[in-house]
Amino acid sequence: MISARLFAGIACLAMLWSGVAFGADSGATTTLIVNASIVDGTGSPARAGAVRIDGDRIVEVGEVEPKHGERVIDAHGLTLAPGFIDAHSHHEEGLFEMRDASPVVSQGVTTIVVGQDGSMTYPVKELFERMQATPAAVNVATFVGHGSVRSEVMGKDFKRHATADEIARMRSLVAEGMQAGGLGLATGLEYDPGIYSSTEEVVELAKEARRFGGRYISHVRSEDRYFWEALDEIVRIGREAKMPVQVTHMKLAMIDWWGQSERFLGVLERARAEGIDVTGDIYPYDYWHSDLTVLFPKRDFTNRESAQFALDHVSPPDGIILSRYSPEPGLVGLSLAEIAKRKGMDPAATLMDLIARSSDEGADQAIMGKGMTYEDIAALIVWPHASICSDGSLTSMHPRGRGAFTKVLRVYVREQKLLSLEEAIRKMTGLSAAHIGLSDRGVIRPGAYADLVLLDPATVADRSTPEDPLALSVGIEKVWVNGVVVLEGGKATGVFPGKAIRRPST
């Protein structure tokens, strides 16, 4: 204990000293991070060494000696990894009001991939213009959202298949997004308006994205009742559109399917063996965040049988927690079981009542729902083609927005030892970069962007819980975005070096 404290004291002094550039005459503009345990994002074993940054790029890696006049940072043996890439994120919501993005960077995330679930907060061109005018601490890449495009073309008359003419108009909007730098097409086929699309419509639009070298990522058509059909559908889309497809936030979100991760991965592996590049991403929580309507795939919100089915098979009444509810904000934080008790109704009737009362335009509601088992999450998270995502947003109270990445490092690396540190970091960096077609981020090598995270593998941990959702992660010591420090000593530095990341060929 004493020696540990003494060591910490010495380390502190050394940090104070090492943060100061020595010599002043050469005018070197580089930074050298020394004494790091480098985990480079490829899955290769950690190696001791140094990393030199010049401007926004990494220029040297390995046994590198400090240059005269160079800023030197002593990593004290901590792990230096590429900045994490959040494969499925809603963190653009509120980003221009919270430009330091501290919930994100405090997890070590340096790039967020948005436009997910078919829904774009901003069209691609507008998002990137905003990024340019009002940069944030993190980089942003985006898909073109199918639902947004569908809404623009079909308006309120979306509860049907699109006509050939409407699909043609959607195609040109997808093309517009791709030309502005979109990564590909993202769908949310379990939500309005995407749920009303035919597979043929989706294939047509996916092909349009492919024309530009784009990819396809999907919140599949059902994560519960029709999950196996939904999985077949995404495989079919990959086969017919001849492009990489990704099952985003992989789940077995129905009590009936719990324990069937082998069957799930079997479908994906067979598709891969057939030559379809199907991948996944996942977050490490057994409860999701969505809205009440997601429990009714047939949109029959007044059908008691459907309500009861959802509670018996998808998520139990004590596993559904209201996280937003504008018609009666006092209910937020309570479970459906508790609300039912308060109202003196049974849970199915309560569920239908909550939906009816929030159906007015402008009403807002959201829930967290118990949907998974941790056994299934563990089986899916170790799949070599699964990257890590948060599915979080700056404005949401689900703990994943502030702890997904650090929870993987705490639970699956340190506590359960299901993933090596190198493999976990690959899933957060190199693999996610490959899944969106980036080769110059997500890896520590000369020439790559200097998005970096310095972390302590012995202490890194999530702190956010449903009871204390705003708590930030710990053990992330320093974060660089494009060569600039955005987090230090657990605090955002208040600089905004994040860039708009366009698809590489644009």
Ligand SMILES: [Zn+2]
């Ligand atoms: Zn989703």
